[in-house]
Amino acid sequence: MKITDVVLTPIAFRDPPLLNSAGVHEPWALRTIVEIHTDEGICGIGETYGDIGHLERLRTVAPALVGLDAYELGPMHQRVAAALRGQTGDDKHGLTGKISAPGTVDRVYSAFEVACLDIQGRAVGRPVVDLLGGAVRDAVPYSAYLFYKWAGHPGTEPDQWGEALDPVGVVSQARQLIDQYGFGSIKLKGGVFPPEQEVDAVRALRDAFPNTPLRLDPNAAWTPGTSLKVAEDLDGVLEYLEDPTPEIAGMAEVAAKAPMPLATNMCVVSFEHVAPSVAVNAVQVILSDHHYWGGLRRSAHLASICEAFDIGLSMHSNSHLGISLAAMTHLAAATPNLNYACDTHYPWNAADDVVVPGVLSFVDGSVAVPAGPGLGIELDRDVLGRLAENYRTCGLVQRDDTGYMRKFEPTYERKRPRW
Numbered sequence: 095m096k097i098t099d100v101v102l103t104p105i106a107f108r109d110p111p112l113l114n115s116a117g118v119h120e121p122w123a124l125r126t127i128v129e130i131h132t133d134e135g136i137c138g139i140g141e142t143y144g145d146i147g148h149l150e151r152l153r154t155v156a157p158a159l160v161g162l163d164a165y166e167l168g169p170m171h172q173r174v175a176a177a178l179r180g181q182t183g184d185d186k187h188g189l190t191g192k193i194s195a196p197g198t199v200d201r202v203y204s205a206f207e208v209a210c211l212d213i214q215g216r217a218v219g220r221p222v223v224d225l226l227g228g229a230v231r232d233a234v235p236y237s238a239y240l241f242y243k244w245a246g247h248p249g250t251e252p253d254q255w256g257e258a259l260d261p262v263g264v265v266s267q268a269r270q271l272i273d274q275y276g277f278g279s280i281k282l283k284g285g286v287f288p289p290e291q292e293v294d295a296v297r298a299l300r301d302a303f304p305n306t307p308l309r310l311d312p313n314a315a316w317t318p319g320t321s322l323k324v325a326e327d328l329d330g331v332l333e334y335l336e337d338p339t340p341e342i343a344g345m346a347e348v349a350a351k352a353p354m355p356l357a358t359n360m361c362v363v364s365f366e367h368v369a370p371s372v373a374v375n376a377v378q379v380i381l382s383d384h385h386y387w388g389g390l391r392r393s394a395h396l397a398s399i400c401e402a403f404d405i406g407l408s409m410h411s412n413s414h415l416g417i418s419l420a421a422m423t424h425l426a427a428a429t430p431n432l433n434y435a436c437d438t439h440y441p442w443n444a445a446d447d448v449v450v451p452g453v454l455s456f457v458d459g460s461v462a463v464p465a466g467p468g469l470g471i472e473l474d475r476d477v478l479g480r481l482a483e484n485y486r487t488c489g490l491v492q493r494d495d496t497g498y499m500r501k502f503e504p505t506y507e508r509k510r511p512r513w
């Protein structure tokens with residue numbers, strides 16, 4: 095089944111003013127929708143980052159895939175690597191760590207791999223989860239992903255979520271998300287306020303939700319010393335502490351004394367980071383993310399590596415729509431040792447989903463594995479057209495949380511660690 099065409103559509107969709115250690119989300123989040131066509135008339139879809147550098151790399155690689163068989167995923171990875179010629183990607187926020195040349199290949203390959211798995215599943219009439227070994231769970235639990243946030247983007251009316259800048263606001267946001275989606279665990283994005291304030295917010299969450307697993311992720315905003323202080327303050331409260339401090343060495347220093355497991359999507363983000371991290375026991379949980387670990391099958395390899403080294407496995411997210419959610423759900427359903435509820439930004443962006451409604455829904459915080467062939471979802475072409483038009487007119491070509499924050503706080507500096 096030969097690939098005849100690869101279509102890349104950059105899109106922009108609305109994003110609330112979510113705060114993090116890099117600044118604040120802009121009014122638009124960017125993604126690229128990938129469609130791969132074959133000579134048998136079957137088309138597969140994928141979703142990936144929309145930053146201009148990444149989009150240009152996708153555009154460089156796309157023509158090199160024409161003529162390949164949609165089952166030839168190993169050769170496809172090689173063609174991506176050859177077309178990129180050692181390029182190394184970067185981003186302006188650094189929230190998923192340092193991007194290496196092999197990591198760049200995996201980031202670019204991922205969306206094409208997902209689209210080909212969609213094609214393969216459609217061709218044989220089986221869901222992608224079956225191509226990954228079959229479902230070990232019928233539905234995938236996700237966590238409520240809380241953010242400190244402004245009530246609305248400056249100059250606009252408050253959005254449906256309202257302001258969350260203190261423990262009361264954080265608890266109220268958790269209630270909204272849990273009431274609407276039924277989530278059974280909670281992650282708070284930190285690194286925004288001095289750590290004592292974020293500890294107070296976690297304590298308020300514990301009081302409000304006594305039996306719900308909690309996580310805190312300051313995206314490397316703290317020194318090892320501050321991280322240890324927070325870890326001690328939250329002993330018995332967190333299921334894991336995510337990226338308190340930068341780099342493998344810093345995480346190892348904290349992990350040696352912290353009472354809870356440390357998790358990362360910043361210091362172990364590519365296969366070459368695993369061995370150095372294992373050598374010093376820097377992290378006890380890795381957040382996988384098929385968008386940068388090289389697609390669904392290579393994320394399954396990561397899961398095996400975690401199993402071999404007795405490292406826990408969770409799943410990371412960035413602003414995304416339903417194609418990514420479907421892919422994440424198939425992968426998580428096929429991964430036996432994914433023992434934590436996955437992260438998802440989906441509730442923040444669901445209103446603009448590019449997937450035809452009906453298949454992807456949250457029941458008690460979980461998404462049932464789509465049963466149809468391939469990813470089991472369909473592109474809503476009207477919405478795709480609208481979001482592509484947003485991209486053409488929104489004026490953004492790459493995510494810049496720090497630059498956006500500086501528009502309102504001109505002296506704002508991105509610092510990791512800050513405290």
Ligand code: GKR
Pocket residue numbers: 112113114189190283311313359410411412413437
């Ligand atoms: O969307 O602001 C955000 C998050 O901070 C995201 O970019 C991170 O990559 O969710 C991510 C994380 O867990 O670090």
Ligand code: MG
Pocket residue numbers: 311313336337358359360410
């Ligand atoms: Mg994180």
